[in-house]
Amino acid sequence: MKKLSVCVFCGARSGENPAFQDIATDMGQMLADQNWRLVYGAGDIGLMGAVARATQNAGGETFGVIPEHLLQLEVGKTDLSKFIVTENMHERKKVMFMNSDAFVVLPGGAGSLDEFFEVLTWGQIGLHKKPIFLLNVAGYWDPLIALIDHVIAQGFADTSLCDYFHAYGTIEEIKGHLSTL
Template sequence: MATASICVFCGSRAGVDPAYEQAATALGQAIADENWRLVYGAGDVGLMGAVARATQAAHGDTFGVIPQHLVDWEVGKTDLTRYIVTENMHERKKVMFMNCDAVVVLPGGAGSLDEFFEVLTWRQIGLHDKPIVLLNVNGYWDPLIGLIDHVVDQGFADASIKDFMFVTSTVEEAVETFKARL
């Protein structure tokens, strides 16, 4: 039985930098090595597929959640320890978040940004205190970090919002961040 569950938000594409997929693979391996459960979007493509396959290859526990309309598009990975199909994206995010102890955000697109900002907002308004890690592979999230600084500088959020997320540049740093907080 897994000791903690780590929700991974990430792209359904691999991106242009091979380091993104390498980080996803290393993260999946690390989740299994730490005896944590992977909670993710149940896709078998892009970074989602890479993190899940690596977790499975290391005999880790996997929990995938996918909305019905994405089963074909994201190629639903049905060979997971647990595979859930939801009605819609909102329900998917809710189920994923309710079944995790921490969140890590790998490189990704609009969906990953949506997921990140939702859990960050929930943290900001006191709905949870789960650690949120931005895995800033090769500086991928630098523009996002700059945007958050801009939001604070322009008075739309307190500087404390930055205390609700941890920015790491390696999988090892992300793992250490979780170990210190789980």
Template sequence: MADFSLSVCVFCGARSGGNPDYAKAAQDFGRAIADENWRLVYGAGDVGLMGAVARATQDAGGATFGVIPVHLLKQEVGKADLSTFVVTENMHERKKVMFMNCDAIVVLPGGAGSLDEFFEVLTWKQIGLHTKPIYLLSVNNYWAPLEALIDHVIAEGFASDINKSFYKTVSSVEELTADLRAVRAN
């Protein structure tokens, strides 16, 4: 039996971004993961927000499960000192392994990779491949333009309103942690 009660997949930037609040939220969430006795599942990098969330989880005594494709080991500084460290052949395999080893998905601020990961799990949910909760942690309204884009796609008839129910936007680590506690209770 695992010694953690929930596995949380975190998609986030391999960069820290321009606002120090992003790194603070990553660190706060990493500590919350450890404090709640959950396991971090993430992209195994030691750079940007990825590194911040992982180091904070580790420093607080939490379990970590990292997955990195071989071609990004140097670029993302593969963090081999994790509880579990998996090297995949490609990005598709990375996302699949991360997804298969989590109970919930959280998207922190990030770039094209984080958007790709969000839309992939959102699409999988839309077509009925999973029922895992998906959260956007919108630090300082970071994800507001993404939500406006999704609203536009719906307004233009390319998606149904139901797509908005497939994820939840939260503005703080505290709100996110409270919601994830409810996921664990179910």
């Protein structure tokens, strides 16, 4: 049986709410406990670093992908199970996508939004059927969900757009869905 690989998109910063750091640590712990591989952006700062360190500390497998120009800025975490350096962001996202069975989006900034919308769009146009989850800790993603509802209400997307992702407030809910893959 193939090991489940879960791509976690999240911030290279920790954010203002301590709950964000806690949820990143809990996510890494859960992935290791389930013997699932973490696929992520290979940084050792912010929420990225927290999820990777927690996965490693619990004995889990880590697969990091970072573009060459972010090695210093995001402090490339070279002690991962697998560490890949790409030429650019596009290649980074492609390698992460190709090596993942599902996506979980933790709090993050523009990069996390970019990653979320790319896999969402690819799902919408039929390029994949991999599940996408927003981990909506402390209501962080409420404005994003409202924006997507607005896009639908204004006629720029069908209501089916909401079928391509699911928002949950806890890791346990996401774990339950991932367990069925």
